[in-house]
Amino acid sequence: MSDTQHNTQGDYLHNPSGLWSWVTTTDHKRIGLMYLFTILLFFFVAGISALIMRTELAHAGPDFLKAQQYNVLFTLHGALMIFLFIVPGIPATLGNFLIPLMIGAKDVAFPRLNLLSYYIYVIGAIIAVIAVIPPVETLSFLKSLGFTGPADTGWTFYAPYSLDTGAAIPWMVFAAFVLGFSSILTGLNFIVTIHKLRAPGMTWDRLPVFIWGSYATAVIQTLATPVVGITLLLVIMERLMGVGIFDAKLGGDPVLYEHMFWFYSHPVVYIMVLPAFGIVGEIIPVFSRKPLFGYKMVCYASLAIAIVGFFVWAHHMFVAGISDFSAIAFSVITFGVAVPTAVKVFNWVSTMYKGSISFTTPMLYAMGFVFLFMVAGTTGIFLATLAVDVFYHDTYFVVAHFHYTIQGGAVIGLMAGLHFWFPKITGKMYNELAGKIGWVLVFAGFNLTFIPQFILGMEGMPRRYFDYLPQFQPMHMLSTVGSFINGFGYTFALLNLFYAAMFSKVKAPANPWNSLSLEWKTASPPITENFAETPIVTEGTYNYGRPVEGLAH
Amino acid sequence: MSSHSTAENYQGPPHVHHMDAPTAYSAAKLGMWLFLATEILLFGGLFAAFALFRWMYLEAFEHASQQLAWGWGALNTLVLLFSSFTAAMAVEAAQKGNNQRVFRLLAITIGCGFIFLIIKFIEYRAKYVHGIWPSSAEWNDPQFNAHYKSFFGLYFCMTGLHALHVILGMGLLAWALRKARVNRYSKEYYTPVEVGALYWHLVDLIWIYLFPLLYLVGHPSWHTPFGH
Numbered sequence: 001m002s003d004t005q006h007n008t009q010g011d012y013l014h015n016p017s018g019l020w021s022w023v024t025t026t027d028h029k030r031i032g033l034m035y036l037f038t039i040l041l042f043f044f045v046a047g048i049s050a051l052i053m054r055t056e057l058a059h060a061g062p063d064f065l066k067a068q069q070y071n072v073l074f075t076l077h078g079a080l081m082i083f084l085f086i087v088p089g090i091p092a093t094l095g096n097f098l099i100p101l102m103i104g105a106k107d108v109a110f111p112r113l114n115l116l117s118y119y120i121y122v123i124g125a126i127i128a129v130i131a132v133i134p135p136v137e138t139l140s141f142l143k144s145l146g147f148t149g150p151a152d153t154g155w156t157f158y159a160p161y162s163l164d165t166g167a168a169i170p171w172m173v174f175a176a177f178v179l180g181f182s183s184i185l186t187g188l189n190f191i192v193t194i195h196k197l198r199a200p201g202m203t204w205d206r207l208p209v210f211i212w213g214s215y216a217t218a219v220i221q222t223l224a225t226p227v228v229g230i231t232l233l234l235v236i237m238e239r240l241m242g243v244g245i246f247d248a249k250l251g252g253d254p255v256l257y258e259h260m261f262w263f264y265s266h267p268v269v270y271i272m273v274l275p276a277f278g279i280v281g282e283i284i285p286v287f288s289r290k291p292l293f294g295y296k297m298v299c300y301a302s303l304a305i306a307i308v309g310f311f312v313w314a315h316h317m318f319v320a321g322i323s324d325f326s327a328i329a330f331s332v333i334t335f336g337v338a339v340p341t342a343v344k345v346f347n348w349v350s351t352m353y354k355g356s357i358s359f360t361t362p363m364l365y366a367m368g369f370v371f372l373f374m375v376a377g378t379t380g381i382f383l384a385t386l387a388v389d390v391f392y393h394d395t396y397f398v399v400a401h402f403h404y405t406i407q408g409g410a411v412i413g414l415m416a417g418l419h420f421w422f423p424k425i426t427g428k429m430y431n432e433l434a435g436k437i438g439w440v441l442v443f444a445g446f447n448l449t450f451i452p453q454f455i456l457g458m459e460g461m462p463r464r465y466f467d468y469l470p471q472f473q474p475m476h477m478l479s480t481v482g483s484f485i486n487g488f489g490y491t492f493a494l495l496n497l498f499y500a501a502m503f504s505k506v507k508a509p510a511n512p513w514n515s516l517s518l519e520w521k522t523a524s525p526p527i528t529e530n531f532a533e534t535p536i537v538t539e540g541t542y543n544y545g546r547p548v549e550g551l552a553h
Numbered sequence: 554m555s556s557h558s559t560a561e562n563y564q565g566p567p568h569v570h571h572m573d574a575p576t577a578y579s580a581a582k583l584g585m586w587l588f589l590a591t592e593i594l595l596f597g598g599l600f601a602a603f604a605l606f607r608w609m610y611l612e613a614f615e616h617a618s619q620q621l622a623w624g625w626g627a628l629n630t631l632v633l634l635f636s637s638f639t640a641a642m643a644v645e646a647a648q649k650g651n652n653q654r655v656f657r658l659l660a661i662t663i664g665c666g667f668i669f670l671i672i673k674f675i676e677y678r679a680k681y682v683h684g685i686w687p688s689s690a691e692w693n694d695p696q697f698n699a700h701y702k703s704f705f706g707l708y709f710c711m712t713g714l715h716a717l718h719v720i721l722g723m724g725l726l727a728w729a730l731r732k733a734r735v736n737r738y739s740k741e742y743y744t745p746v747e748v749g750a751l752y753w754h755l756v757d758l759i760w761i762y763l764f765p766l767l768y769l770v771g772h773p774s775w776h777t778p779f780g781h
Contacts, residue, residue, distance in 0.1 A: 245706060
């Protein structure tokens with residue numbers, strides 16, 4: 001129906017051409033790529049800030065940072081990584097690119113809203129960046145606008161400190177509010193797209209697991225984000241107008257802030273990791289040449305995690321003065337999240353069992369993900385246990401656990417997906433050996449960074465501290481060395497992809513991995529309108545290992 | 554398909570009109586319902602805070618509530634209820650393709666929005682004159698009861714955010730109204746009126762909760778409906 005004057009058979013990267021056609025594009029594939037470049041920029045900036053912190057922490061005692069600068073750096077690291085990098089990390093990039101392709105649609109349901117959400121993200125990002133840069137003489141006008149100094153509260157903006165510090169918290173939380181709005185619009189768009197635009201025959205029980213993961217993610221984005229939105233607005237009102245909601249001095253309640261903050265900020269970790277589950281669920285069957293084991297359970301587990309994930313937030317507050325009853329209730333429900341998560345892990349491992357596994361780069365990342373996420377989940381159980389959490393809560397144990405879930409989970413998942421769909425996105429192949437070297441560096445560096453942090457936590461090293469006792473010296477040094485290997489690994493792996501995208505002469509075929517899902521049925525890179533004809537789906541996505549027509553063996 | 558830019562003769566950029574009209578209609582409706590869910594959760598944070606503080610400081614909240622002019626609040630409730638009625642009538646008119654009627658009914662609805670805002674302004678002004686206003690001299694006086702601050706802080710946040718939504722809703726309805734002027738609506742195409750009215754009903758619904766919570770919680774006096 002859509003034979004317009006455009007060359008619908010041309011690839012989306014060059015058709016239509018010109019910079020203006022990119023910045024005004026409503027093509028979900030281009031918007032996905034624009035998001036990808038933007039988030040990777042912030043991944044780099046926030047990563048550098050982590051390396052500066054690790055350098056300072058390599059030796060006990062103050063080296064080259066002041067304590068306040070350290071506070072600013074970990075706020076910058078946390079806020080940029082969370083709000084600018086990993087929340088939009090998979091949904092807005094690979095999700096945008098893949099959801100319409102995987103369900104056989106021409107675009108998302110609201111293409112212009114999609115572009116709007118990108119620009120809202122950019123505006124939020126600009127405000128966030130101004131709010132974390134230190135005051136400079138030449139930019140003194142910023143101070144009169146309320147940019148009174150870089151945020152130093154950590155990414156959680158806990159009251160009452162966020163109300164008392166002189167830093168530019170109102171702007172910083174306003175940035176988070178704006179970014180949240182962008183996230184809501186993306187999630188809403190995806191839910192409607194998945195409900196309304198599936199190709200004929202693409203029933204719910206034939207949907208790829210990445211779509212199920214993205215759907216569960218979108219539900220959380222849509223329903224949890226508004227709550228943190230109003231919370232952050234109340235922080236602004238309290239700071240600017242002295243309205244007493246969170247500050248005990250004004251008759252407010254700081255524990256209420258924590259409740260409202262974590263009501264979003266716990267589910268948000270599932271926004272980060274559920275799409276990564278989906279990516280791994282796509283990759284493992286392809287490279288094991290076996291159907292995904294327990295397909296339906298994998299799908300339902302995504303929804304179960306999303307739903308149960310709404311009712312566990314107070315496990316962040318076991319030592320914040322909540323009642324024994326609520327502590328026990330939240331502890332029990334938190335254990336409950338482990339069940340669907342474990343279902344997924346068992347299903348991935350069972351898919352590999354007796355499969356014909358090829359150890360390509362995406363598969364290595366996917367398998368690394370399964371291992372790292374298992375460590376993350378298991379240590380999460382420690383923290384859900386009331387008595388144990390009292391000891392671990394404010395130690396490096398939590399830092400290590402969190403990074404295993406988010407870096408070992410979401411970021412490794414993103415890396416797996418970027419390698420897996422790279423031929424589809426760019427129409428070229430990357431250097432496989434370099435990809436594998438990148439994986440080794442990332443995987444080894446990551447574990448070397450964070451296994452020592454588990455040990456530090458068990459020994460009682462408090463988190464957020466700028467300095468430490470001499471007995472923690474060796475583990476801190478190991479962690480710092482690991483962090484540099486890790487950072488180098490990401491740089492190496494991403495430069496390998498970037499180099500291939502720009503200069504590689506190796507053209508990718510339409511379906512280099514012999515995958516069965518829809519996005520591989522169109523050209524690489526896809527044509528502007530995705531499919532020359534709307535595909536008709538006749539079977540599920542994961543019928544590997546059975547005779548299938550049209551596979552290039 | 555009665556929409557002027559049907560997919561067949563559409564000459565704009567690709568990826569904007571990429572589905573048939575019934576799908577576009579049901580997608581828009583689902584999108585608006587989801588957006589309403591996010592709005593309810595946005596206000597939900599405020600309702601949760603209100604519930605907590607009302608439970609903790611019931612006496613102070615009741616007393617503070619008596620400072621509000623319940624008569625203005627009740628009048629505004631009637632104004633919004635009536636505007637919801639005219640919005641629903643506009644949807645019916647649009648479904649029948651009666652563009653002139655849509656125009657008139659939406660104009661009345663938007664007019665009610667203006668009346669609501671004017672009444673709200675009168676109320677705010679009265680509070681401002683009495684120094685019940687964040688960061689006024691009275692407000693910052695240590696004598697000012699901290700729990701009153703919580704009540705009025707929530708009052709201004711909740712009604713202020715709601716008023717902002719009234720303005721947004723009026724904008725949305727104005728967009729729908731403009732299309733009625735150029736006779737865009739027909740039996741097949743009335744999406745803007747329908748989603749605009751959905752949004753307007755939410756604005757009304759939230760006020761229906763705000764009114765008793767804020768104005769009636771303190772058993773107000775029948776004799777002073779418009780304040781002291």
